[in-house]
Amino acid sequence: MRGRALLPLALLAAAAPVPEPPRLTFPLACALGKDCAIQSYQDDDPGPGVRDYRCGGRTYAGHGGTDIRLTSMAQQRRGVNVLAAAPGVVRGIRDGEPEMSMRRRPAGDIAGKECGNGVVIAHPGGWQTQYCHMARGSIAVRPGQAVATGAVLGRVGLSGDTEFPHLHLSVRHDGDTVDPFAWGAAAGQCRGGRSLWANTPAYAEGHVLVAGFAAGPVTMDAVQEEGAGQVPPPRRDTPLVAFAQAIGLQGGDAQRMVLRAPDGQVLADNRAPPLDRDKAQVILFAGKKAPAGGWPAGTYRSEYQVIRSGRVAIERRDAITL
Known part of the structure; x- marks a missing residue:
């Protein structure tokens, strides 16, 4: 070991590689x-x-x-x-x-x-x-x-x-x-740090969890218990209701659900008042009773939007053919 000075233990420890996450x-x-x-x-x-x-x-x-x-x-x-x-x-x-x-x-x-x-x-x-x-x-x-x-x-x-x-x-x-999306970010910092994900999941301001059409009013419990596929679907002789369950909404968000006929005519337009506080989940629907003789054959469409600070933050479009 002649001619080779030994490193202090503290320096040896500092030189050790930091394990990768x-x-x-x-x-x-x-x-x-x-x-x-x-x-x-x-x-x-x-x-x-x-x-x-x-x-x-x-x-x-x-x-x-x-x-x-x-x-x-x-x-x-x-x-x-x-x-x-x-x-x-x-x-x-x-x-x-x-x-x-x-x-x-x-x-x-x-x-x-x-x-x-x-x-x-x-x-x-x-x-x-x-x-x-x-x-x-x-x-x-x-x-x-x-x-x-x-x-x-x-x-x-x-x-x-x-x-x-x-x-x-x-x-x-x-x-x-x-936070696996922001490892190493300073305390209180956002939009910083490093992602630990091999493929970072895309960030969403909110999300429509379930949406579809029903033969009558729907509830959060019914949609969550059985799923959209089990909600009684509309027929040409029943009411036609479009619904959407959204997550991640914020206070002040304004929701709107529009139901349109095959020719584009607005059948129902539900504009909910702005939310008074943040909501983990909400459900909104708009619908109309069947006319005499039933709904004309064709494709009916729904448009759901969440407006946040004057812009569209969440949007979903669905269609059903009767």
Whole structure:
């Protein structure tokens, strides 16, 4: 060792490479924007306010993860797999928690079990991912098991602190929660940091979760329980109602639903007053009773819009042929 000065231990430690974070893949077996949607992003505001990684309001105070929502309980019952977002080793699981809306459970019943049925995976370098609200009896891995990216962990459920079927994904480094859309952003900063996603899911100001046509007025519960495909469809001798359920709306948003005849004539035009506060989900419909002799044969169209600060933030068009 003559002629080679030894480096101080502190310098040796500083020179050690920083472990790279995991590259995340989408953790659900669904098509984002078609049969699932991001309900809430992580709250990156360090104070009492709320702010997502794009400076928007698609979150709520203290939310420490990303919520990916299914369109209905009917879809959940058919089964949607939860997938490992990165390779690692299963650190822990919980199974056996009941599946029901938190509104139906006694006060305090989910204390300490807000995640419901779930899985925690450890990744190299002190990283972890956690998957919550899974279906009871669906957990397909065990502690200590090595899993590859895309491995099936279980299925989406309705366990723990939730009102609708979704996956809550948390990412942590050395025990601290990390926003996977903005790793390394300064506290309180938005539009900063680095994405941990291999393919970053597109940001949306809001989303139409379910839309379609019915033979009468529709309710949020009916649409969410059975899905749009199970709502009684209109016929030429029934009322014709167009509806849309949207998520991620903000206070001041104005909704409009227009129903048009095959020739373009407006049959119904429902303009809802501006929302008085942020809404996680809303439903709006517009319709009309069948005329004498029934609806003329043809294609009927609906146009749903959410106007935010004078511009169209969310839009959806649908059609049905009678």
